[in-house]
Amino acid sequence: MEEADGATRDFLGDLLRDLPVQQEQLRSPNRRVSREEAEGELAEVLLRFLGSRGAPSWLSACLVQASVHQTLEADLSTFLLRNEAADSEEGEQENAERIDYLCSDSLLRRCLSCLQEISSQWQKCLPPITQPACQLNISAHAIRNTRRKMEDRHVAILEFNQLHGITDGVKRSYFAVFDGHGGVDAANYAAAHVHVNVARHESLAQDPGRALKESFQRTDIMFLQKAKRERLRSGTTGVCALLEGERLHVAWLGDSQALLVRQGKYVTLMDPHKPEREDERERIEAMGGCVAFMGCWRVNGTLAVSRAIGDIDQKPYVSGEGDVTSHVLDGSEDFLVLACDGFFDAVSPSEVPDLVFAHLQENGGDGQHVAMRLVKAAKDGGSGDNITVLVVFLRDPLKVLEDFLAQDSREGEPLFDFGGGVEVGSDHAG
Template identity: 70%
Template sequence: MEQEDGALRESLLALQRDLSGQGEQLRPQSRCVSQAEAEGELTEVLLKFLKNRITRLHIAAFLTQSVVHQTLQGDLSSFAKTKETQESTEENGGNEELLCSEALLHYCLQCLQDVISKWLEQLPPFPPPPRDICVSVHAIRNTRRKMEDRHVILQDFNTLFGIKDSIPRSYFAVFDGHGGVDAANYASTYVHVNVARHEGLKQDPAQSLRESFQKTDAMFLKKAKRERLRSGTTGVCTLLEGDHLHVAWLGDSQALLVRQGSHVTLMDPHKPERKDERERIESLGGCVAFMGCWRVNGTLAVSRAIGDIDQKPFVSGEGDVTSQILSGTEDFLVLACDGFYDTVSPPEVPGLVLDYLQESGGNWQHVAERLVTVAKEGGSSDNITVLVVFLQHPQKLLEDIQAQGSVEEQALFDFGGEAVEVASDNAG
């Protein structure tokens, strides 16, 4: 422990020395943010910055939470945009006070300096590290002009948001943008913040996920209106909470659970040709037309998404949710965009993962890369993102595969020996 604390102090000293120069290189994601967006904006920028400098990731998450909390406790009124900017925003339908992101981030970095100084005087009691979960992720632009997918991995969910109870939580998400990257960037920054701050998280986490999708959609539509953005994004996210798995989705990105080598269907993606989706769209005055594939009003191939301001309310921002109690027999979870599932069917996934583990001797880090390669070789031309969350350690899965193989070999041997003996009796 003393050795780890010594290494942390050295990292903090190095961070303190370099912060002024590095801080000038840091840039906010947006030019301005509302009060409701400030926590997500600062958390996203600061966590990425600190993850590259603090090797113990749960400490980086704890430092991020401490600094963002201190920042938001301060007087932020001095960071309000100019009157001219506010008037321009109101012309575009906004009525929120906006903060200058660059000034807000600069203040946040001052708070970071302050917190580091306090830590160097006396390190605080740190929260315990989260349960170590093996996660493999791989994403490619493929043949598309732009990469519009985004993904989120937060094993330190409780630490990052200062949630203090005995229930471990981890959050994973994949967002598949279209018409630009703005909506996918936004969803990957704010959905988990809205989940963490939902008042019903501890009582009804599934409902918290559902309503956080809707809230994020409403927040992004305000931004889209004031900044004239037209993009959208589908998404699938999972919250691992103790022995419960909660899944929320919008559109055709999907989550797949594998239990004892067999796939478990968790969800039905939102596509315009689904009977209930078509009826919902038509009841609102829209239409579903076939143009290469089924599309909402002849444009979008998904019927629910965050954003797509020009297609509201036909393209809904209301997600669906499902929950599962984990028995301990689950192998892994796969989250992926439609660029993967377009050419790889759910029943194929367990075999692909388990075969690769066996071929590679348990090299789980590249499992997602193998899945992406299979999808691309199968003909997918879309962006492809695959995120694999192992619910059993990959080494144990490999041992189970090998043990199963030994049992099957013995069974074949036994059957063969018996067959020879019978044949010999018949010959006599």
């Protein structure tokens, strides 16, 4: 413990030495934010900054929570811009909802000052922070591939409670992949704000699935306000996983997907939102839209997904309401994979266990770069899209490999013959 505390103090000392220079270089990605957006925006900038400096995830989460909380609890009136309406369309200015916007760069400078103050205090006397006894092993990899721009974003928050100041004693971790289209704005926005909306949802403790699902919808509403005032046309699909104690909750919009592998067999958790799905086609047509085949099935001949955050020009046909499924984990689960359609369009679910176990076997149970192996498989399989893969090992990858080898050591059975997958019914609504 003393050694760990010493390493933490050394990190804080290095941070304090360099922070004055970094404060002049860090900028907010937006000129202004609403009060509702401020927490997610500040947390996003600080998490990226501390991550670039190699901060342990638990320390980063605690520093960001303390700094953002201290910033937003203070009087923010000095950061207010002139009142502007959320909707500035012709003829609607007088009746539009009034929103107080804050100057992002000024607010960020205040938050960095709080970070400096807190780091100084903690270097002198560390608070009683409980470091995780064991960490989940995760592997993430993303490539632009042949596309002109990279529009995917992924998020991994191991210490969800610490980041959001939740003290109910239930361990939570959050993972997400967002696949943007028409620009990266919607994906960036979802990456910054969905997890904040989940943490602040009134039903998080009683009904985490509902919190996830409604946080997608809330983020969509928030982004549409931003899209209207800034004339943004982008959208994003998304898949999020919340590990909460012994339960797994997965929510999704569009065709980004999550796949669970249990005892070497893949488990189908969800049904992607595509226009050709019968219920999606009926929903769209009932509102006066259409689903047409133009290379693939598209909403109004435009989008190849039927639900997404953003896509202001295609609302309400492209819905911002997600689906959710929840499952109890029994300890036999190996790993969880979250990925965009650039992966799943080229790699079938049945191939995923083969690829992961082959990688573990070749690397002595080290799963650090397994996501890179999966991304390469998708590219080699013909995907030209952005590809993002996030792998969360639910058990130690070395133990996963050992159990697999023991299970597969029976004479006469091929090494990677898992047979078919298992489909698990969900409690999604949509």
